[in-house]
C-alpha cells in the first residue's frame with residue numbers, strides 16, 4: 001500500500017533535475033574516481049584533492065540549506081549521488097556520505113552562529129567532518145556511551161571532555177568532529193552533541209586501523225583527555241544529543257545503502273562483461289543457464305533494493321511518521337543484497353575474481369562493512385520490529 005502511494009507520487013521516475021544530478025555525479029565518478037580507485041585501495045591512499053573537488057559540485061552539503069552554501073537538495077537526490085560515486089568506489093562515496101551526515105546535524109540542530117561558523121566551509125569541503133558516536137565499550141548500545149563532558153570555566157563557559165571514540169571514519173585527517181558525550185544521567189537523555197575542532201588541546205587520535213575494506217580512508221580512535229571545548233560548540237541543548245545522533249543516522253543509513261547499491265551495480269556490470277568474454281567448454285560462460293539464472297537473480301535483487309531505497313528516501317524527504325522504519329528496512333535489505341551480489345560477481349569471475357586487478361574482490365571487501373556500521377543489520381531488525389510490535 002505504501003509503495004503504491006510512492007509510485008503514484010512518481011518517485012520511481014526520476015525527474016529532469018534528478019537525472020541531471022545523477023549524470024553529474026556519474027561523470028565525476030567515472031573521470032576522477034574510477035581510474036584511481038584500485039591504486040588508492042592498494043596504497044591505502046586518501047585522495048584529499050579529489051574529495052575536495054566534490055565541494056564545488058555541491059556534494060559537501062547536499063541536504064544543507066543554501067543560505068550557508070549547501071545544495072538544499074532532498075534525500076532521494078543524495079541517494080542518487082552516493083549511488084553514482086560508489087559505482088566508482090564505495091569507500092570514496094561513504095566518506096562523503098559521513099561528512100554530509102555530520103554537516104546536516106550542524107545545519108539542523110545548530111544555531112545561526114554555529115551554522116555560519118562551520119557550514120560554508122563544510123559545504124565547500126574546505127573542512128571535512130567526522131561523526132563520533134561509537135566507543136570501545138558501546139557500539140550497538142550507543143546510549144551506554146561513557147565519554148564525559150563536564151561544565152568548566154568561569155560561568156561554565158567551557159566543557160571538558162574525557163573519553164575515547166572507536167572506529168571513527170576520517171579521524172586524524174578531518175577538521176571537525178561531531179561528538180556525542182555524556183553531560184547528564186545514564187541512558188539516552190544524558191547525552192549531548194558537541195562540535196570539536198581539530199587542534200583543540202587534549203584531542204588526539206589512535207593508529208590507523210588495518211581493516212578488510214575501505215582502505216582509501218582512515219579509521220582511528222578519537223581520544224579526549226581534558227579536552228576543553230567552548231560551550232558555544234554545544235549543539236541544541238544539553239540532553240538533546242542522542243536524538244540528534246539518531247536523526248543523523250536515519251539519513252546516514254540511506255546513504256550507506258546507496259553506497260552498497262552503487263558498488264553492487266558495478267559488480268554486476270563487471271560480471272556481465274566478463275561472462276560475455278570468458279570461454280569454457282567451447283562457449284562463453286554467459287551461455288550456461290545456471291549462470292544466466294544467477295545473473296537474473298542479481299539483476300532482480302539489485303532492482304528490488306533500488307526501489308526500496310528510493311521509496312525510503314522519498315519518505316524521509318516527506319518526513320512521514322514511519323521514515324525511520326523505512327530507513328532501517330532499506331539499510332538492512334540493500335546492504336545485504338549488495339554484499340551478496342558482489343560476492344556472486346566474484347564467483348562468476350572464477351579465480352580472476354580473487355585478484356586485485358579485476359576490482360571485484362575490492363567491492364566485496366568494501367561492501368562487507370556496510371552490513372555492520374551505521375547500526376548493524378541486526379539492530380535494523382530491532383528498529384523495524386519495534387515499529388511493528390512496540391517495545
Ligand SMILES: Cc1cc2nc3c(=O)[nH]c(=O)nc-3n(C[C@H](O)[C@H](O)[C@H](O)COP(=O)(O)OP(=O)(O)OC[C@H]3O[C@@H](n4cnc5c(N)ncnc54)[C@H](O)[C@@H]3O)c2cc1C
Nearest residue numbers: 131132133134138139140167168169372373374375376378
Ligand atoms: C570501518 C568502520 C568505520 C566506522 N565508522 C564509524 C564512524 O565514523 N563513527 C562511529 O560512531 N562509528 C563508526 N563505526 C562503528 C560502527 O557503527 C559499529 O562497529 C557498529 O555500530 C557495531 O558496534 P560494535 O562494533 O561495538 O558491535 P556490538 O554492538 O558489540 O555488536 C556485536 C554483535 O552483536 C550484535 N548485537 C548487539 N546488540 C544486539 C541486539 N540487541 N540484538 C541482536 N544482535 C545484537 C550486533 O549486531 C553484532 O553482530 C565504524 C565501524 C567500522 C568497522
